[in-house]
Amino acid sequence: MNKNNKVLALKYRPSTFDELIGQEVMVETIKNSILSNKTPNAYLFTGIRGVGKTTTARIVAKALNCINGVEKICKENLCENCEAISNSNHIDVLEMDAASKTGVEDVRDLIEFSRYGPTSAKYKIFIIDEVHMLSKQAFNALLKTLEEPPEYLKFIFATTEIKKIPITVVSRCQRFDLSRIKSSELFDFLKQISLKENGLISDDALKLIVKISEGSVRDSLSLLDRGLLSNSENEELSLEKAQQIFGFFDKSKLIELFKFIFEGNEAKVIDIYRKIYDQGVDPKVFINDFLELLYYFKNINSLTVESTNFALNDVEFNEIKKISENLDSSSLILFWQFTIKTLGELDIVSNQNLTIEMFLLRLIYLTGVKENKPQTQKKLKDETSEKVELPEIKSDGNSNSNKTINQIKNISQNKETEPKKETSKIESINTFKITSFDDLIKICNENKEIKLKYELENNVNLVKFEKLRIEISFNEKLDKNFIKDLTFKLQEWTGERWIITLSKATGEISLKEKLKKEKNQKIETIQKSKFFLDLKEKFPDIKLIDIKEKSEDK
Structure with missing residues (x-):
């Protein structure tokens, strides 16, 4: 090593204009x-x-x-x-x-x-x-x-x-x-310094230093000094060791974590995050890197490896490009909003690690990508002696009530006190059969879920309705928590996990628009009828503004 024992930031401080870079x-x-x-x-x-x-x-x-x-x-x-x-x-x-x-x-x-x-x-x-x-x-x-x-x-x-x-x-x-120093220029500068200091350091480790320093020459020299001092004699500072020293983790791990989030694999997501956390990575650093990777997933088609400023290598860049082909932009934008919100939540919960884990789980459930049914549902099915299909709720008659109570006994060994309350409890778990979009709106109304009913009628356009899967498009007025709330309620009502996906297709017009269109057609038909035309001859100023069905007057 050079006999000059000054720190690198002072030792290589420019003294002339020619030595200034960038x-x-x-x-x-x-x-x-x-x-x-x-x-x-x-x-x-x-x-x-x-x-x-x-x-x-x-x-x-x-x-x-x-x-x-x-x-x-x-x-x-x-x-x-x-x-x-x-x-x-x-x-x-x-x-x-x-x-x-x-x-x-x-x-x-x-x-x-x-x-x-x-x-x-x-x-x-x-x-x-x-x-x-x-x-x-x-x-x-x-x-x-x-x-x-x-x-x-x-x-x-x-x-x-x-x-x-x-x-x-x-x-x-x-x-x-004075502008930030370009990544390529700073990399060449650090390469020269490491050679002058006879320090062994890999190019990948230098690129990590360039990334962390964010265009600051002093920061990069301080990090290089720290990295070289941690090296044993004749040992090269590798990327893995540099990540441990500076508290950063391999981007490929984060890309893998993203992949499992999109696949809905809860266990793998938590396992990868805990391995990252065990490396000593600060939760805020993790969130900022998470946001950076979200940006790359959203805009990968308009970027090159060079434009990422050493944040990604060729393999990582191609992996992101491959995964992003099957991703919806609207989901990534929702992810971005949730991630920004989580930054604020980190200061609320004392254990920031728990906040990050719950944040990752929320992302899995956000777009309905998780395919595994909850363990509580599985346990309930294992305990049930036979498949239970409870009847629809009716206001009169005792036969249905007795039948329901008998079925409850097959599921639970609870006492037969207050059978009406027990019936209500079980029915709220999995008695409803939802086979169409109209059924869904009807059940929202019956369960007084007025907000969900309003969103379904006014701001949702149905693209496809299948068993346990709903595909929709929506307008800008849709509540940001709609998908999460609806997924939760569907599981509560049916006892099964539903997948709700967002589509780029236009879909059907909303129920509100459909009813309005039907009403306008009825008004137009009535206006052309003989009865209305006769009225118009006697009362020229008459106008038909609205019509009501008999059921609406009750």
């Missing part, structure tokens, strides 16, 4: 302004952490004061000014941390100091890091000097929170937005 446009602009002697009164560098804001500020200070000029800025044999700036002890270059000096008095001292010209350099330069931390009064005190400073004075500001800086200050600066 900011070519900014570098060219600053160089040209210095060469043409049109430097601004103040520079403002903004961007995420670790992309080079403070580093660029120091390089600009060097470029402005280097004895050799900006084109021949010192690289190895540093001039007096460059060496002093590098060591942060140049008398004319003052670096201030606004996070610790936020008050107006600190800025007033700065302005007072600015009245005196530079001692040994061409410019007196004030570098203010995290400038957004200054108070409102401090910014106001700075305004006048910032707009019309002496020729020898330059300000360089750096911030991660550009929106917190008053617009009056921003407008007086030449602003540069």
